[in-house]
Amino acid sequence: MRLLTHNMLSSNIKGVTNGFPLRIEVEKVVEKEVDLNMDFLRNMFAKIEWKALVEASRTMGYSELPDDAESSMLDSDEFLRKFHHALLELHLEEGALVCPETGRKFPVNKGIPNMLLHEDEV
Amino acid sequence: MLLVGRRPSFGITSVRACSTAISFTGCHFRGLATMKEEGMDNSVDFSAISREKLPVLPPIVARNGQKCSSSKVQATPEIEKKYVHRVYDAIAPHFSSTRFAKWPKVQTFLNSLPSGSLVLDAGCGNGKYLGLNPNCYFIGCDISAPLINICADKGHEVLVADAVNLPYRSGYGDAAISIAVLHHLSTEIRRKKAVEELIRIVKPGGLVLITVWAREQEDKALVNKWTPLNQKYLEEWIGPGSPRVRSSSSSFSLKSIPETEENVSVEQLKDVGEESAEKNPHEIMCSNSNDGHSPLDSKNKASNLYQQEYFVPWHLPYHRAEVSGASVNAVANGLARKDDKKGAVVYDRYYHVFSEGELERLVSGVDGADIVDRFYDKSNWCIILEKTSS
Numbered sequence: 001m002r003l004l005t006h007n008m009l010s011s012n013i014k015g016v017t018n019g020f021p022l023r024i025e026v027e028k029v030v031e032k033e034v035d036l037n038m039d040f041l042r043n044m045f046a047k048i049e050w051k052a053l054v055e056a057s058r059t060m061g062y063s064e065l066p067d068d069a070e071s072s073m074l075d076s077d078e079f080l081r082k083f084h085h086a087l088l089e090l091h092l093e094e095g096a097l098v099c100p101e102t103g104r105k106f107p108v109n110k111g112i113p114n115m116l117l118h119e120d121e122v
Numbered sequence: 123m124l125l126v127g128r129r130p131s132f133g134i135t136s137v138r139a140c141s142t143a144i145s146f147t148g149c150h151f152r153g154l155a156t157m158k159e160e161g162m163d164n165s166v167d168f169s170a171i172s173r174e175k176l177p178v179l180p181p182i183v184a185r186n187g188q189k190c191s192s193s194k195v196q197a198t199p200e201i202e203k204k205y206v207h208r209v210y211d212a213i214a215p216h217f218s219s220t221r222f223a224k225w226p227k228v229q230t231f232l233n234s235l236p237s238g239s240l241v242l243d244a245g246c247g248n249g250k251y252l253g254l255n256p257n258c259y260f261i262g263c264d265i266s267a268p269l270i271n272i273c274a275d276k277g278h279e280v281l282v283a284d285a286v287n288l289p290y291r292s293g294y295g296d297a298a299i300s301i302a303v304l305h306h307l308s309t310e311i312r313r314k315k316a317v318e319e320l321i322r323i324v325k326p327g328g329l330v331l332i333t334v335w336a337r338e339q340e341d342k343a344l345v346n347k348w349t350p351l352n353q354k355y356l357e358e359w360i361g362p363g364s365p366r367v368r369s370s371s372s373s374f375s376l377k378s379i380p381e382t383e384e385n386v387s388v389e390q391l392k393d394v395g396e397e398s399a400e401k402n403p404h405e406i407m408c409s410n411s412n413d414g415h416s417p418l419d420s421k422n423k424a425s426n427l428y429q430q431e432y433f434v435p436w437h438l439p440y441h442r443a444e445v446s447g448a449s450v451n452a453v454a455n456g457l458a459r460k461d462d463k464k465g466a467v468v469y470d471r472y473y474h475v476f477s478e479g480e481l482e483r484l485v486s487g488v489d490g491a492d493i494v495d496r497f498y499d500k501s502n503w504c505i506i507l508e509k510t511s512s
Contacts, residue, residue, distance in 0.1 A: 004261075011289070040239075040259055043238040111274060112267075112281060115284075
């Protein structure tokens with residue numbers, strides 16, 4: 001699971017008012033290189049919840065992102081590379097995503113989150 | 123930290139199994155297991171449905187058009203558990219091996235998206251369309267973990283999730299696709315909820331492409347190999363949400379489908395095993411000719427004109443079934459049957475095929491999106507929506 005995905009996942013358990021962001025429990029992180037796509041990074045920057053990305057990347061062991069960011073920073077190659085790296089190149093291979101309100105854990109195995117709810121959570 | 127290695131193209135880490143269009147010459151093969159007289163699995167344990175603690179549809183559903191609350195909409199009905207989820211889980215590798223031809227209409231849609239778009243594929247199956255436009259980024263989800271594992275093995279970004287209750291924040295995607303998914307949802311309420319979810323997860327101005335199997339099939343012969351689901355079955359398993367429950371004649375009963383093509387070769391079975399999503403059997407006419415004169419015949423024929431609930435068989439060749447292991451249990455539980463003549467385990471998949479105009483009506487009942495295109499292609503009804511507001 002990439003942090004791009006994490007940034008858009010929310011706990012949809014019945015009764016939860018704000019299920020975002022999910023807390024990350026790390027067991028195994030893997031880095032996989034991916035080509036940088038400027039269009040995509042610009043597009044995603046507008047959508048990303050920055051604070052959640054920063055916190056998630058730090059949980060994954062990457063501390064290079066600034067606490068705050070604005071779109072003008074995309075002109076900087078260095079910033080772009082860091083944003084790209086955090087967004088697309090860090091993978092949670094094993095661990096869990098935790099609902100911020102209920103504490104319910106959604107397992108992540110082989111990089112795949114399982115977000116299916118149990119019958120009583122629907 | 124393990125460095126796995128450089129990926130050649132943006133977002134796409136896999137070699138696609140086959141990117142050229144392969145003609146499905148064999149795909150018209152329909153394994154013709156003998157249809158049961160009753161047409162359905164009578165060993166269903168309805169008490170499983172009536173457990174009070176489960177927020178599922180009531181056991182024998184009220185006939186008064188009782189409305190389901192939204193939480194019950196998201197609970198998976200038994201018919202989908204048995205005849206969609208478990209089947210795809212059991213057949214996943216074989217199914218995936220037959221899903222490689224890219225549907226041009228979907229390809230066109232994806233290639234029309236701006237560079238850098240985030241595309242969400244809800245019900246992505248074996249991930250056939252993930253990464254199809256190398257300038258876009260795809261996230262796929264499916265309710266079948268085995269299928270998602272196949273996607274992940276190809277390097278796609280995927281998760282296990284339910285299309286009726288997507289775990290995505292609202293307004294994030296630039297586009298969403300739902301290719302041959304909604305026809306596996308057994309009530310109109312659930313199908314509508316799935317459409318609402320697709321619209322919810324894209325940004326204002328975002329596009330949604332939905333395709334579903336049509337009742338009106340190009341290849342009429344194929345429908346003869348499906349099992350129509352009968353009235354009793356519909357009422358007990360699907361509930362008042364099904365519009366066709368009311369229109370079917372109460373005396374309509376499932377006729378056993380006459381066996382044809384008894385000499386289907388096992389080789390065909392191994393090669394294909396199933397028609398592609400793009401080619402679907404035509405709606406069945408119970409009588410073999412259109413000249414039925416008796417009142418019963420014409421009543422049955424009239425009922426069949428409205429028939430939209432079907433079991434569509436999937437033939438899993440024995441040599442494939444061994445790998446899964448799930449098939450042994452499936453046969454023991456009555457979920458599947460063995461066909462020694464064809465050397466395959468036969469699973470039934472539940473389908474609600476859409477009638478002309480039905481998809482349009484369904485999406486029209488959902489707020490927040492306009493229809494920008496609608497078409498019929500390769501026996502599928504298709505629609506493109508544009509989200510108008512958050």
